[in-house]
Amino acid sequence: MKKKxxxxxxxxxxxxERIQHVSNIIKGEVEAGxxxxxxxxxxxxxxxxxxxxxxxxxxxxxxxxxDVLLSTGEQVTCxxxxxxxxxxxxxSKSWLNWQIPILTEGEHSNARIINMNVSKINEYIKxxxxxxxxxxxxxxxxxxxxxxxxGSDATAVAIAKLFNADSCEIYTDVDGVFxxxxxKIPVAKKIEKISYDEMLELSSLGAKVMQSSAVQTAMxxxxxxxxxxxxxxxxxxxxxxxxxxxxxxxxxGVAYSKxxxxxxxxxxxxxxxxxxxxxxxLNKSQINVDMVIQNISSDQKKTDITFTIKRDDxxxxxxxxxxxxxxxxxxITHNDKVSKISIVGAGMVSTPxxxxxxxxxxxxxxxxxxAISTSExxxxxxxxxxxTLKAVKKLHTIFELD
Amino acid sequence: MKKKxxxxxxxxxxxxERIQHVSNIIKGEVEAGxxxxxxxxxxxxxxxxxxxxxxxxxxxxxxxxxDVLLSTGEQVTCxxxxxxxxxxxxxSKSWLNWQIPILTEGEHSNARIINMNVSKINEYIKxxxxxxxxxxxxxxxxxxxxxxxxGSDATAVAIAKLFNADSCEIYTDVDGVFxxxxxKIPVAKKIEKISYDEMLELSSLGAKVMQSSAVQTAMxxxxxxxxxxxxxxxxxxxxxxxxxxxxxxxxxGVAYSKxxxxxxxxxxxxxxxxxxxxxxxLNKSQINVDMVIQNISSDQKKTDITFTIKRDDxxxxxxxxxxxxxxxxxxITHNDKVSKISIVGAGMVSTPxxxxxxxxxxxxxxxxxxAISTSExxxxxxxxxxxTLKAVKKLHTIFELD
Numbered sequence: 001m002k003k004k005x006x007x008x009x010x011x012x013x014x015x016x017e018r019i020q021h022v023s024n025i026i027k028g029e030v031e032a033g034x035x036x037x038x039x040x041x042x043x044x045x046x047x048x049x050x051x052x053x054x055x056x057x058x059x060x061x062x063x064x065x066x067d068v069l070l071s072t073g074e075q076v077t078c079x080x081x082x083x084x085x086x087x088x089x090x091x092s093k094s095w096l097n098w099q100i101p102i103l104t105e106g107e108h109s110n111a112r113i114i115n116m117n118v119s120k121i122n123e124y125i126k127x128x129x130x131x132x133x134x135x136x137x138x139x140x141x142x143x144x145x146x147x148x149x150x151g152s153d154a155t156a157v158a159i160a161k162l163f164n165a166d167s168c169e170i171y172t173d174v175d176g177v178f179x180x181x182x183x184k185i186p187v188a189k190k191i192e193k194i195s196y197d198e199m200l201e202l203s204s205l206g207a208k209v210m211q212s213s214a215v216q217t218a219m220x221x222x223x224x225x226x227x228x229x230x231x232x233x234x235x236x237x238x239x240x241x242x243x244x245x246x247x248x249x250x251x252x253g254v255a256y257s258k259x260x261x262x263x264x265x266x267x268x269x270x271x272x273x274x275x276x277x278x279x280x281x282l283n284k285s286q287i288n289v290d291m292v293i294q295n296i297s298s299d300q301k302k303t304d305i306t307f308t309i310k311r312d313d314x315x316x317x318x319x320x321x322x323x324x325x326x327x328x329x330x331x332i333t334h335n336d337k338v339s340k341i342s343i344v345g346a347g348m349v350s351t352p353x354x355x356x357x358x359x360x361x362x363x364x365x366x367x368x369x370x371a372i373s374t375s376e377x378x379x380x381x382x383x384x385x386x387x388t389l390k391a392v393k394k395l396h397t398i399f400e401l402d
Numbered sequence: 403m404k405k406k407x408x409x410x411x412x413x414x415x416x417x418x419e420r421i422q423h424v425s426n427i428i429k430g431e432v433e434a435g436x437x438x439x440x441x442x443x444x445x446x447x448x449x450x451x452x453x454x455x456x457x458x459x460x461x462x463x464x465x466x467x468x469d470v471l472l473s474t475g476e477q478v479t480c481x482x483x484x485x486x487x488x489x490x491x492x493x494s495k496s497w498l499n500w501q502i503p504i505l506t507e508g509e510h511s512n513a514r515i516i517n518m519n520v521s522k523i524n525e526y527i528k529x530x531x532x533x534x535x536x537x538x539x540x541x542x543x544x545x546x547x548x549x550x551x552x553g554s555d556a557t558a559v560a561i562a563k564l565f566n567a568d569s570c571e572i573y574t575d576v577d578g579v580f581x582x583x584x585x586k587i588p589v590a591k592k593i594e595k596i597s598y599d600e601m602l603e604l605s606s607l608g609a610k611v612m613q614s615s616a617v618q619t620a621m622x623x624x625x626x627x628x629x630x631x632x633x634x635x636x637x638x639x640x641x642x643x644x645x646x647x648x649x650x651x652x653x654x655g656v657a658y659s660k661x662x663x664x665x666x667x668x669x670x671x672x673x674x675x676x677x678x679x680x681x682x683x684l685n686k687s688q689i690n691v692d693m694v695i696q697n698i699s700s701d702q703k704k705t706d707i708t709f710t711i712k713r714d715d716x717x718x719x720x721x722x723x724x725x726x727x728x729x730x731x732x733x734i735t736h737n738d739k740v741s742k743i744s745i746v747g748a749g750m751v752s753t754p755x756x757x758x759x760x761x762x763x764x765x766x767x768x769x770x771x772x773a774i775s776t777s778e779x780x781x782x783x784x785x786x787x788x789x790t791l792k793a794v795k796k797l798h799t800i801f802e803l804d
Contacts, residue, residue: 016458050478056418057482058489065488068496069481072474076452079471080459086467087460094470098500099544142501 002166003125004029007039007134007156011173012230013077014044022230023084025171026129030090035125037163039134039156040081042073063108067136067146071097074133074152082131091128095121097136097144102155104137110148113137113158122163132159153214161221168223170210171230176237177202177209179401180254180392187393187402191252192235195242198252201344201378215239247347250354251399254392255342260290261311262338262370262382265321267330270296270303277326278305285320287313291340291373291380302330306371308382311336338370339388342380343395349376361398367391404568405527406431409441409536409558413575414632415479416446424632425486427573428531432492437527439565441536441558442483444475465510469538469548473499476535476554484533493530497523499538499546504557506539512550515539515560524565534561555616563623570625572612573632578639579604579611581803582656582794589795589804593654594637597644600654603746603780617641649749652756653801656794657744662692663713664740664772664784667723669732672698672705679728680707687722689715693742693775693782704732708773710784713738740772741790744782745797751778763800769793 006026013019029036050069054061078094085092100121104111121130134152139145147154153170160168174182175190177199182188194202196219200212209227218225218239228236268274275294282289292307309317314336321327348354358379362369367390371382383391396402408428415421431438452471456463480496487494502523506513523532536554541547549556555572562570576584577592579601584590596604598621602614611629620627620641630638670676677696684691694709711719716738723729750756760781764771769792773784785793798804 016455020459053418053478053482054485057422057486060489061485062488065481065485065496068498069478069485072477075474075477076455076471079467080455083456083463083467083471084459086464087462094467096470096546144498 001033001035003035003037003163005037005039005156005160005163005165005168006171007152007169008041008171008230009152009173010041010044010046012171013040013081016080018230019077019080020084022171023081023088023090025230026085027088027090030129036129037121037125037159037165038081038129038131039152039159040074040077040131041134041152042070043077046073046076064143067108067144070146071133071136071144074135078131078133082129085129085131092131093124093128094131094133097133098138098142100132102132102137104139104145104147106145108143109146111137111139111145112147113155116159116162118163151211153211154217157214157217157221157223157225160223161217165223168218168225169236170225170227172209172227173230174209174227175229175232175234176227177239177253179252180396181256184389185392185396187396189401190234191237193238193240193245194252195245195346196239197242197377198344198346199239201342201375202253202255209237242346245346247345247350249345249400250347250351251343251345251395251401252347253344254395254399254401255344256388256392257290257340258385258388259311260308260338260340260382260385261314261334261336262306262308263314263317263321263332263334264304264306265327265329265332266304267297267302268305269328270301274303274327275305277324278321281320281324282309282317285316287317287320291371291382293371293373308338308340308371335370335384337385338382339385340380340382341388341391341395342378343399344378345399346377348379355379357398358395361394362391365390365394403435403437405437405439405565407439407441407558407562407565407567407570408573409554409571410443410573410632411554411575412443412446412448414573415442415483418482420632421479421482422486424573425483425490425492427632428487429490429492432531438531439523439527439561439567440483440531440533441554441561442476442479442533443536443554444472445479448475448478466545469510469546472548473535473538473546476537480533480535484531487531487533494533495526495530496533496535499535500540500544502534504534504539506541506547506549508547510545511548513539513541513547514549515557518561518564520565553613553616555613556619559616559619559625559627562625563619567625570620570627571638572627572629574611574629575632576611576629577631577634577636578629579641579655581654582798583658586791587794587798589798591803592636593639595640595642595647596654597647597748598641599644599779600746600748601641603744603777604655604657611639612641644748647748649747649752651747651802652749652753653745653747653797653803654749655746656797656801656803657746658790658794659692659742660787660790661713662710662740662742662784662787663716663736663738664708664710665716665719665723665734665736666706666708667729667731667734668706669699669704670707671730672703676705676729677707679726680723683722683726684711684719687718689719689722693773693784695773695775710740710742710773737772737786739787740784741787742782742784743790743793743797744780745801746780747801748779750781757781759800760797763796764793767792767796
């Protein structure tokens with residue numbers, strides 16, 4: 001008998017039929033003798049609908065009331081799923097954030113789960129399935145809060161940790177984590193096992209299977225995860241600590257992000273504090289800076305700084321840089337049609353020649369590399385956007401992922 | 403400065419624009435220096451949508467989970483309205499059933515409000531508007547409950563009582579209580595003042611302006627009510643104790659109900675327990691019996707019993723009566739195309755000739771009376787359905803209500 005946390009995302013519970021389908025998955029787990037805590041998201045589209053309501057009322061809708069509003073989405077799913085299980089003669093009950101309670105701290109719309117009362121639910125799951133709303137909790141003052149980044153995934157991981165669960169299964173609308181985007185590159189393969197670090201690199205690169213902060217929490221407390229599809233019976237992707245994985249391949253996956261723009265400041269003074277002066281005002285304007293590369297400039301005692309941002313932020317970013325008197329540079333250039341291609345793999349560090357192999361592969365396809373950035377388990381290059389798919393396919397092939 | 407309870411029904415908060423309109427009504431009350439507690443219903447159509455979800459999952463959807471589900475409807479309205487007020491720079495806050503708490507007892511889907519913590523909200527309304535969800539509460543065990551008949555009106559009346567409010571204003575989509583159905587009889591007039599009893603008779607006869615059980619509670623604790631329109635500035639109808647009303651007219655209103663059927667059992671044994679034997683099985687089958695009239699039969703030591711039911715229940719009712727061995731009668735007849743016309747007025751009892759006047763009026767229109775039933779403030783007749791509007795118009799005119 002295992003204690004399992006099962007999390008079902010918005011598309012998995014997006015219709016009545018899907019909620020009934022999910023109730024049958026849970027029934028199977030109960031009949032296999034497992035103790036089950038289920039975490040659910042709001043039905044797909046519901047949260048956006050509620051946000052639109054609030055925006056139509058007030059562009060700066062009060063954050064406390066927004067949390068009260070949004071928390072109803074998961075509450076609806078909880079009750080419908082519990083009712084569906086009861087209809088299948090499986091004892092079940094919805095547990096609302098204040099009934100458990102799920103204690104949070106921090107600001108409205110961006111709170112963190114800090115504790116949970118486990119005794120009542122631990123008693124209950126001996127005979128029934130507990131259904132818990134994701135994405136929310138209650139503050140020490142008794143106010144409803146929602147947890148920002150991580151959402152229901154974060155709730156599932158927190159429950160797995162606090163209840164000391166044997167596994168945490170993230171049911172979603174894809175079969176698992178893929179070696180690259182299966183919608184664009186048909187030879188993409190599902191990854192059976194992946195480390196937390198690799199998952200983090202892949203998910204931050206656009207493979208949005210799980211929220212990054214939830215993966216980070218799982219990594220921190222060493223909680224094994226499994227991402228799998230609600231709609232097929234196929235095995236999913238297991239995510240756990242690097243040391244539990246035998247690496248037969250140096251590269252686990254190829255990720256890419258589009259809609260990027262690259263800015264280069266040429267001839268920046270090479271002295272302490274310059275980078276801070278550049279990026280502080282961008283951060284204040286909520287411009288998300290991705291890759292940053294600094295090189296020696298052809299000018300003496302000067303340096304060139306290149307960074308990437310989302311294309312939508314290009315005009316704003318250039319305005320800020322030009323109008324900021326504390327930043328001195330000779331010239332500013334940009335390229336607004338670039339993409340970032342990354343190879344990710346925990347095995348890279350121990351495999352010589354990965355870097356060379358990547359550059360050679362791109363050269364064979366006559367793809368020019370505009371910038372390079374490396375970390376222990378990731379190697380990213382910026383290229384012209386038109387070459388994105390060609391580059392991904394080539395790298396996927398040469399690193400034997402097809 | 404007054405302490406006011408304002409209740410807004412489903413159509414009053416049915417769209418974002420209407421919620422904004424309601425927030426302006428409340429703003430006006432605050433600026434007039436009043437302390438305000440607002441009770442809201444779910445947005446029009448929302449509760450039915452959620453009930454349909456539950457029914458699609460399971461025809462016998464679990465009642466505990468149904469309460470968890472339905473309570474989200476009012477929670478959504480609460481947060482949107484509080485947000486709208488904050489947008490107008492009016493301090494405001496939603497108070498959920500468990501945050502107050504609103505304590506209930508009784509079964510799921512049919513609970514009753516028994517108490518409420520008043521101190522926190524009494525403190526809060528000195529500086530802000532408290533928004534409370536109607537139709538719901540929390541049991542002593544901490545389970546969400548909904549209150550059946552009476553819904554949000556009952557919440558408003560309970561709050562007015564427990565908070566010792568100066569007034570309880572029921573905002574709805576009509577201008578108030580009318581002397582008869584204004585949609586069918588254009589000369590219908592809005593009633594300025596009406597007693598609880600009259601209101602009860604009128605509302606149970608189809609003038610669904612307020613839920614009967616809420617009116618009953620108001621009557622029991624002598625809480626003055628006012629029913630008024632959210633969408634006009636016109637004065638509404640005040641509802642209070644009979645002794646506070648000067649009756650210049652014997653009849654206050656003419657009500658009618660359609661879709662009725664009349665059943666007569668001829669030659670029933672005239673002995674104790676017979677009526678109980680007839681109506682007990684009907685009650686068990688949830689058939690709502692309205693008027694009951696018992697007469698001496700032409701048979702010796704026998705009696706005739708006539709009663710009315712909703713037309714939809716006719717077949718079921720006849721089956722039950724025919725198959726029940728404990729009920730003996732000679733013959734069963736029915737008329738499935740009848741309607742009930744009632745004149746209601748607390749002044750009737752002190753005005754001689756009202757009964758005669760009614761019968762004469764109907765006779766002048768050549769309308770045959772099939773059955774008669776009277777109470778202190780009401781006189782009802784059953785007639786053929788085709789004569790309904792003709793009868794209502796005639797009575798409305800002769801009792802000087804036009």
